[in-house]
Amino acid sequence: LNTVYGLHLGYFTGGAELLFNGTKEQHVKLPSQSEQWDVRQLLVWIKTNLLKERPELFIQGDTVRPGILVLINEADWELMGQLDYKLEDRDNIVFISTLHGG
Amino acid sequence: MPIPCSSCEKKLAVLKRPKTGHSLCKDCFFWAFEEETHQTITSAKLFHQGETVGIGASGGKDSTVLAHVLKVLNERYHYGLNLILLSVDEGITGYRDDSLETVKRNQQQYDLPLKIVSYEELYGWTMDQIVKKVGLKNNCTFCGVFRRQALDRGAMMLRVDKVCTGHNADDIAETVLMNFLRGDIARLRRCTAITTGSEGAIPRCKPLKYAYEKEIVLYAYFKKLDYFSTECVYSPNAYRGYARAFLKDLESIRPSAIMAVIHSGENLSVKEDVKMPVQGTCGRCGYISSQGLCKACVLLEGLNRGLPKLGIGKHHKLHSRLLRDQPLTEREEKKLKSVDF
Numbered sequence A: 001l002n003t004v005y006g007l008h009l010g011y012f013t014g015g016a017e018l019l020f021n022g023t024k025e026q027h028v029k030l031p032s033q034s035e036q037w038d039v040r041q042l043l044v045w046i047k048t049n050l051l052k053e054r055p056e057l058f059i060q061g062d063t064v065r066p067g068i069l070v071l072i073n074e075a076d077w078e079l080m081g082q083l084d085y086k087l088e089d090r091d092n093i094v095f096i097s098t099l100h101g102g
Numbered sequence B: 001m002p003i004p005c006s007s008c009e010k011k012l013a014v015l016k017r018p019k020t021g022h023s024l025c026k027d028c029f030f031w032a033f034e035e036e037t038h039q040t041i042t043s044a045k046l047f048h049q050g051e052t053v054g055i056g057a058s059g060g061k062d063s064t065v066l067a068h069v070l071k072v073l074n075e076r077y078h079y080g081l082n083l084i085l086l087s088v089d090e091g092i093t094g095y096r097d098d099s100l101e102t103v104k105r106n107q108q109q110y111d112l113p114l115k116i117v118s119y120e121e122l123y124g125w126t127m128d129q130i131v132k133k134v135g136l137k138n139n140c141t142f143c144g145v146f147r148r149q150a151l152d153r154g155a156m157m158l159r160v161d162k163v164c165t166g167h168n169a170d171d172i173a174e175t176v177l178m179n180f181l182r183g184d185i186a187r188l189r190r191c192t193a194i195t196t197g198s199e200g201a202i203p204r205c206k207p208l209k210y211a212y213e214k215e216i217v218l219y220a221y222f223k224k225l226d227y228f229s230t231e232c233v234y235s236p237n238a239y240r241g242y243a244r245a246f247l248k249d250l251e252s253i254r255p256s257a258i259m260a261v262i263h264s265g266e267n268l269s270v271k272e273d274v275k276m277p278v279q280g281t282c283g284r285c286g287y288i289s290s291q292g293l294c295k296a297c298v299l300l301e302g303l304n305r306g307l308p309k310l311g312i313g314k315h316h317k318l319h320s321r322l323l324r325d326q327p328l329t330e331r332e333e334k335k336l337k338s339v340d341f
């Protein structure tokens, strides 16, 4: 099993966009590995490859900081197994920060 | 894997509701969210036919969702309300521009009239002018006090019957916790009320009081509502930030924590012998105040007399003379003049 995953990442509202240098969305390619990628591994990959400053505003421990919502293919990740969700090629992952502004 | 909606059992669920644990599809979620807001409005009798209601609109997610839902419910249930978007322009160069643009787009998207009141109209001073006088170090005193009153003053100016704001369940739980941590018993008692300030001042209400932030954000996201994230450019409150993070941590383990904190706040009884500040009104502007002059009027008096320090620290003894427009002694003036930047 050596598929290369192409993912679409989206970031919404205030904090989260600022973390990713103001980017609202981007396409990324994950390096191939022997087992299937899951969201837990994706977060680690984002932390080392995409977050330049203050990663603690996005990641706490091995998961996202409380108050950041995650959508996998437009559905709440709580319905999809959260960190254990196995990524598929061309998945769409969106992070929404609820921590800023009313 | 996506699972079917627990309500219609036809479409795929898009979210797990923090309040109920139900998994709902988009349409069932929109309906549930709107119906619950309707329940809140009717059971607390927030509005009456024919009233003019100002919606405090900041361009942020909460007020944008509030405006949208009120517009929908006003039509669906024939509330007969005259809804107005009400925004405050603090006069901070570059800060409000984006959010005011958002509110202006909302006005067109929702077809609601929009009134923007400026600090200049309300106080005679823009925030930028104030910062020039008092320095960056002290401006947050002004920022907080003026902002708290701006919506009420704007509402009085526009003669609306009621003002509603987008405060959600997470905000209210946070405020309960903050007041608890500060030992502010008077505010702790008031802060969970769905309507406040009906004596003299314009009543304020919070129709989204029982709506979780997660649902507000997802409602806005799935409805593709146009909103903007704002944060005070000056000082975000660090203490509040900790309270917020603490609640979010609890919520991620057990979502019902938010409702539980609100419930505790609502049912708290205060001992008879706890001293409460007497709620009076400001002798100059009529705003609720426990002193002869409200904080905003003291700050304004200081700005207008060229004594910016007047509003910083406690100067209650001077209130009666300020109210009668009497001059201060040279010594008093000297103390209030110098400001360190």
Ligand SMILES: [Zn+2]
Pocket (backbone or CB within 6 Å): B005, B006, B007, B008, B009, B010, B011, B024, B025, B026, B027, B028, B029
């Ligand atoms: Zn459904």
Ligand SMILES: [Zn+2]
Pocket (backbone or CB within 6 Å): B139, B140, B143, B144, B232, B234, B235
């Ligand atoms: Zn401020």
Ligand SMILES: [Zn+2]
Pocket (backbone or CB within 6 Å): B282, B283, B284, B285, B286, B287, B293, B294, B295, B296, B297, B298
């Ligand atoms: Zn006053």
